[in-house]
Amino acid sequence: MGSRRPGAVALSRVVRVVPEVPSFAVDDGFAYSVPEGMEAEVGAVVRVPLGGRRVRGWVVAVGEPPRPRLRPILSRSGDLAVFDAALLGVLRWAAMHYVAPLAAVLAKTTPPNLPRGVRLAAPPRGVHRRARLVVGPGPAYDIIAAAISPVTAAGRSAIVVAGTIPEAEATAEALSARLGIDVPAVSSQRGGAAATAAWVRLATA
Structure with missing residues (x-):
């Protein structure tokens, strides 16, 4: 087994975070290390250091390549992820379609206050299908x-x-x-x- 570079963070403990900055320049996000004892899956809302500030952000990828001297995530907001990988793809499409910074779109997926001590219900087994139904004006x-x-x-x-x-x-x-x-x-x-x-x-x- 090869050894990591001094100061590098293990692969599973590195994530990519899009900070809540209304700019296209941060659409790709930045890599951060995940502190021991914290879970940070795709869709997790976190607080990260950025340019001397503490800002909100969203985890958009996990398992980033290890690298030295990464800044750690400061904290996590709530226990629920506000989107998963599939929904993130839709949100990226919406950002491109409406020419909006990705952070602006991700902010719309996040409720005002994220609760703690709440877990998602187990998803039902079987095939999941998406369908659309469009109805005209008037009660239907x-x-x-x-x-x-x-x-x-x-x-x-x-x-x-x-x-x-x-x-x-x-x-x-x-x-x-x-x-x-x-x-x-x-x-x-x-x-x-x-x-x-x-x-x-x-x-x-």
């Missing part, structure tokens, strides 16, 4: 309920996007009644605590 609650009922019955999740906040709230109420499950409505008008609570319910259901 029965159509939407029929489309997502097999998904929720299998223990998986579905996202319904409405054009306005009143439509979102009415749709959530109607689907809750039709499907007999909790359907939270999340909008920009809700406070930080309410948005975080809805996010946790969706992430751990």
